[in-house]
Amino acid sequence: DIQMTQSPASLSASLEEIVTITCQASQDIGNWLAWYQQKPGKSPQLLIYGATSLADGVPSRFSGSRSGTQYSLKISRLQVEDIGIYYCLQAYSAPYTFGAGTKLELK
Amino acid sequence: EVKLLESGGGLVQPGGSMRLSCAASGFTFTDFYMNWIRQPAGKAPEWLGFIRNKANGYTTEYNPSVKGRFTISRDNTQNMLYLQMNTLRAEDTATYYCARGDWEAIDYWGQGVMVTVSS
Secondary structure (H helix, E strand, C coil), X not given: CCXXXXXXXXXXXXXXXXXXEEEEECCCCCCCEEEEEECCCCCCEEEEECCCEECCCCCCCEEEEEECCEEEEEECCCCHHHCEEEEEXXXXXXXXXXXXXXXXXXX | CCEEEEECCEEECCCCCEEEEEEEECCCHHHCCEEEEEECCCCCCEXXXXXXXXXXXXXXXXXXCCECCEEEEEECCXXXXXXXXXXXXXXXXXXXXXXXXXXXXXXXXXXXXEEEECC
8 A cells, every 4th residue: 555654743833824734655656646624523625636736716825746756735824714634645546545634723 | 516415324333234325416426436435533534445437337446444344336326325334343433424536636525424333
């Protein structure tokens, strides 16, 4: 199985701050990487797909990038509504695998 | 509007069986791969498997962690997705989600249904 190592596990940031979360794939997964945001008691919501494409309705302060087998999610100016847990998902090969998650809190 | 609504969860004894359902609406069901994903409380989601779309013959793929115990099926006349779970274990306790999509994007998830395996 492809392992997705996500970091950091938790992150405390201030409003308007730039936030970056990363996932390291254990092998090449091309651009088949998605990012999700999950709020308490809710299902995950798609933010980024294809490593860099913004999902419909997602604010432009979210962006995704790739450098080799490392993938990053960047929030350019943190807002209150961005608080939650973020997961990456590789869909390059089955079984698809998620990162362990990053809990983002307000400082 | 895309909607996915799971049902059929609850409490089941270890070794028992349960079938989850997912009612889909707002899109052409047969055009899409459909997935089951579960999430134990406080943990990351785990992909369980998918059933392909009409163009790909409705074939299935499973996570080895559940292969042989779980079966994914679909009723394309009713826009329904199913997950048959057999020989359930305590570690199968989780919220189960159906979700639409394939390697390009798993884009919509249902609200989830809880399954508790306990005596």
